[in-house]
Amino acid sequence: MAEENRERDLVLAPNEYAFISDQTKGNINVYVGPYKTSLANTDKPVIFNNDTKRFDRVSLDESMCTFVTAPEGWYVVMKNPPKDGHQPKTGTSNNLAELNIGRKVNIPGPINFSLWPGQMAKVLRGHNLRSNQYLLVRVYDEDEAKKNWTKAVIKAKTVAEGEEVPTEITEETLDLTMGSTLVITGAHVSFYIPPTGVEVVQDGIDEYVREAVTLERLEYCILLDEDGNKRFIQGPAVVFPKPTEEFIYRNGLRKFKAIELNEMSGLYIKVIAPYTENKISYKEGDELFITGKDQMIYYPRPEHAIVKYGQKERHYSIAIPAGEGRYYLNRKTGKVSLQKGPAMFLPDPREAVLVRRVLHPKQVALWFPGNQEALAYNQKLQQLLKSESQDWVSDAELNAQEAKPVAEFAGKGDARKKDKVSEKLVSDEFERDSSYTPPRTITLDTKYDGAVTINIWTGYAILVVSKTGARKVVTGPQTYLLEYDENLEAVTLSTGTPKTAENVLKTVYLRSLYNKVSDIVSAETADYTKVAIQLSYRVNFEGEAEKWFNVENYVEFLTDHMRSFIRNAVKRYSVNDFYSSGIEILRDAILGKPAEDGKRAGRLFVENGMRIYDVEILDIRLSDVAIENLLIASQQDIVKQALRISAERRKLEFTQESELVLQQIAQAQSTTRQRSFELQQQEVTKELDLQLARIQSEIQTKETYLLAQLTEQDNLTKINDAELKRRQDTEELDIALEQKRLEQNLLEMKAEVDAVVAKAQAVSPNLVSALQAFADKALAERVAQSMSPLAILGGKSVADVFSNMLKGTVLGNVLQNTNVLPDDED
Numbered sequence: 145m146a147e148e149n150r151e152r153d154l155v156l157a158p159n160e161y162a163f164i165s166d167q168t169k170g171n172i173n174v175y176v177g178p179y180k181t182s183l184a185n186t187d188k189p190v191i192f193n194n195d196t197k198r199f200d201r202v203s204l205d206e207s208m209c210t211f212v213t214a215p216e217g218w219y220v221v222m223k224n225p226p227k228d229g230h231q232p233k234t235g236t237s238n239n240l241a242e243l244n245i246g247r248k249v250n251i252p253g254p255i256n257f258s259l260w261p262g263q264m265a266k267v268l269r270g271h272n273l274r275s276n277q278y279l280l281v282r283v284y285d286e287d288e289a290k291k292n293w294t295k296a297v298i299k300a301k302t303v304a305e306g307e308e309v310p311t312e313i314t315e316e317t318l319d320l321t322m323g324s325t326l327v328i329t330g331a332h333v334s335f336y337i338p339p340t341g342v343e344v345v346q347d348g349i350d351e352y353v354r355e356a357v358t359l360e361r362l363e364y365c366i367l368l369d370e371d372g373n374k375r376f377i378q379g380p381a382v383v384f385p386k387p388t389e390e391f392i393y394r395n396g397l398r399k400f401k402a403i404e405l406n407e408m409s410g411l412y413i414k415v416i417a418p419y420t421e422n423k424i425s426y427k428e429g430d431e432l433f434i435t436g437k438d439q440m441i442y443y444p445r446p447e448h449a450i451v452k453y454g455q456k457e458r459h460y461s462i463a464i465p466a467g468e469g470r471y472y473l474n475r476k477t478g479k480v481s482l483q484k485g486p487a488m489f490l491p492d493p494r495e496a497v498l499v500r501r502v503l504h505p506k507q508v509a510l511w512f513p514g515n516q517e518a519l520a521y522n523q524k525l526q527q528l529l530k531s532e533s534q535d536w537v538s539d540a541e542l543n544a545q546e547a548k549p550v551a552e553f554a555g556k557g558d559a560r561k562k563d564k565v566s567e568k569l570v571s572d573e574f575e576r577d578s579s580y581t582p583p584r585t586i587t588l589d590t591k592y593d594g595a596v597t598i599n600i601w602t603g604y605a606i607l608v609v610s611k612t613g614a615r616k617v618v619t620g621p622q623t624y625l626l627e628y629d630e631n632l633e634a635v636t637l638s639t640g641t642p643k644t645a646e647n648v649l650k651t652v653y654l655r656s657l658y659n660k661v662s663d664i665v666s667a668e669t670a671d672y673t674k675v676a677i678q679l680s681y682r683v684n685f686e687g688e689a690e691k692w693f694n695v696e697n698y699v700e701f702l703t704d705h706m707r708s709f710i711r712n713a714v715k716r717y718s719v720n721d722f723y724s725s726g727i728e729i730l731r732d733a734i735l736g737k738p739a740e741d742g743k744r745a746g747r748l749f750v751e752n753g754m755r756i757y758d759v760e761i762l763d764i765r766l767s768d769v770a771i772e773n774l775l776i777a778s779q780q781d782i783v784k785q786a787l788r789i790s791a792e793r794r795k796l797e798f799t800q801e802s803e804l805v806l807q808q809i810a811q812a813q814s815t816t817r818q819r820s821f822e823l824q825q826q827e828v829t830k831e832l833d834l835q836l837a838r839i840q841s842e843i844q845t846k847e848t849y850l851l852a853q854l855t856e857q858d859n860l861t862k863i864n865d866a867e868l869k870r871r872q873d874t875e876e877l878d879i880a881l882e883q884k885r886l887e888q889n890l891l892e893m894k895a896e897v898d899a900v901v902a903k904a905q906a907v908s909p910n911l912v913s914a915l916q917a918f919a920d921k922a923l924a925e926r927v928a929q930s931m932s933p934l935a936i937l938g939g940k941s942v943a944d945v946f947s948n949m950l951k952g953t954v955l956g957n958v959l960q961n962t963n964v965l966p967d968d969e970d
Contacts, residue, residue, distance in 0.1 A: 167187070174232040219338075223264040231259070243263065252297050272334065272335055273336065279354065296337060300334070327387050378443050404441060405441070407436045473499045594625075595625045609632070643700065686753050694751060
């Protein structure tokens with residue numbers, strides 16, 4: 145019983161509330177904590193099911209719910225708000241309030257409250273926007289949106305100095321019509337909480353913030369509006385779509401690289417809307433071919449549509465090496481022309497279409513005998529012909545036949561992830577299609593892509609005939625490219641030995657130099673003996689090349705004519721004469737007799753410029769064996785006699801030669817001895833000349849030495865004389881200087897003497913005596929003072945000592961005449 149009472153007790157902590165249904169009245173009360181109460185048996189705990197919009201019975205614990213809490217920077221989207229605007233009071237039981245059913249309000253945090261029965265609330269984080277993010281918001285209540293627009297929590301982006309100030313988002317600048325959508329960009333707003341009447345449209349599951357497209361240089365994106373118009377935006381830029389626009393995706397990507405063009409590539413453009421650019425007007429339906437010469441970097445524009453053939457957007461030049469060519473069809477005139485190499489050929493797709501000429505199997509066999517690969521290739525092209533009268537296939541048709549289908553995914557990518565570009569790049573660069581130009585290498589395999597090429601070997605010629613009737617002979621060695629309307633005219637050649645017309649060879653190649661034609665001619669001699677002549681003609685074609693093909697079967701023409709000519713020549717000789725000299729007779733008849741220079745003129749056929757410049761007689765046989773044997777026996781006898789005579793002649797020649805050799809030996813020995821004497825004499829003469837030369841050389845050497853010594857002595861004498869002269873000049877200079885000094889000193893002494901004399905003349909004798917006496921007295925006094933210590937040591941008076949020292953002098957006389965010293969002693 146106590147447990148049942150405890151289960152009926154509803155205890156709510158702070159921040160908790162519960163819905164209790166009164167089963168007797170059908171009311172649902174809201175109990176908001178902190179609160180405790182005991183429930184009656186008719187009170188049942190329930191919760192509001194947001195999906196079914198019904199109240200489901202649950203246990204008491206399951207009925208307790210937490211408050212709806214939105215911290216700072218969050219907001220609450222609440223449906224069915226109360227009409228009075230008040231939520232249930234805390235700490236009490238609240239009766240059901242009247243709600244605005246179907247209404248929805250946005251309440252920014254911080255806030256914390258419980259819900260009324262039937263209310264639904266969702267707590268959402270405020271929307272932080274970077275500069276390349278945006279929100280798509282929709283007006284679901286026009287009146288509330290206009291009334292509460294200024295209550296939206298909007299944190300405007302801080303604008304740095306020098307940046308453009310964003311336009312303020314106000315009710316006047318926006319269309320707040322019911323159902324309209326707006327774009328809140330991160331370029332203007334860094335934080336946003338929508339007001340009541342406006343909701344943020346989700347992008348995916350629980351995602352509201354959308355990523356704009358950040359374009360770098362050489363990138364662009366395409367925006368498609370609901371009205372079908374497109375916008376092409378070029379980078380660098382951050383692209384925000386308008387509310388009615390969406391990004392166009394291709395292969396899951398929504399930004400693309402600009403198209404790089406150069407002089408060897410171009411784009412085939414169809415103008416789909418009129419526009420004017422660079423003062424040039426383009427109308428709808430015009431076709432353009434833009435190459436790198438016009439525009440190195442191409443960005444698509446709304447008025448342009450790229451015409452594609454297969455999967456290729458760009459048209460590339462084709463490399464035509466020297467000696468090759470390509471056919472192209474003019475779409476307007478139907479004329480097929482030939483572009484010869486070397487060249488990088490970029491045909492204008494508006495007018496030119498590359499085509500390949502289809503050869504009939506008979507033509508292949510005739511022009512390229514034995515080439516099974518060429519035959520198989522042309523048979524493959526034959527299968528692509530659309531009609532029997534057509535003899536060409538376009539490159540596009542052939543490529544379409546050989547190309548494999550490529551699947552393209554055109555689904556929309558996940559815009560919340562970082563955008564990728566349609567080409568894999570790390571920096572501003574282009575990734576080019578390696579099937580056309582591998583990195584730094586171009587692989588040229590134009591064996592069957594280009595024009596029909598005829599390789600003419602040395603010594604051969606072909607006749608080219610066009611459908612207009614023009615004829616041209618081309619001689620080798622060279623490579624000739626056939627124009628589309630040109631064919632090769634064939635000639636027939638008789639084969640076999642002897643040559644017959646029963647089995648002929650048909651070819652387009654004429655051997656014009658060093659041709660060889662073999663034949664067997666049956667003739668009859670003057671004595672009615674039949675002979676068979678096997679020979680080989682050496683033939684060249686000379687003169688005007690246009691005549692070379694005038695005769696269809698020049699072999700038959702040659703052999704028929706020469707058979708008749710040889711029969712006529714043989715008829716003039718007997719069998720014996722012809723059998724012995726047949727080769728010379730035939731060569732003279734066919735080639736003519738040798739001229740002074742030994743050369744033969746040969747035989748010229750003016751009909752086709754053919755000349756026989758040499759002939760080889762391989763064999764001459766008689767039809768009658770008996771006659772041939774007689775001729776052979778006769779020739780054998782002649783040979784035997786000739787051999788006998790030759791033997792005797794050789795014996796004579798041997799004897800003559802032997803004696804001549806002995807004579808030459810003796811003569812050689814004598815000559816050797818004479819030559820030896822002459823050489824010895826020459827040696828003696830040379831030795832004498834050598835001795836004389838040595839003596840003469842020694843004499844010349846001594847003379848040269850003595851002459852050098854004499855020259856040296858002369859030079860030494862001159863040097864000594866020069867030194868003596870310099871020494872004499874120096875001494876004379878010193879003497880002169882001393883003389884000058886002496887004269888100067890004499891002058892000075894004379895001047896001093898004159899001065900002294902002048903002074904002496906000025907002094908009188910009495911003055912001199914007085915001065916002398918005064919001086920003597922002063923001197924005596926000083927001497928006496930100095931001699932006092934000596935007088936003391938000697939025991940004598942100073943006067944005695946001094947008198948003894950100066951006795952006989954003038955000063956001594958002075959001392960005697962004076963009484964100075966005795967006075968001093970006293």
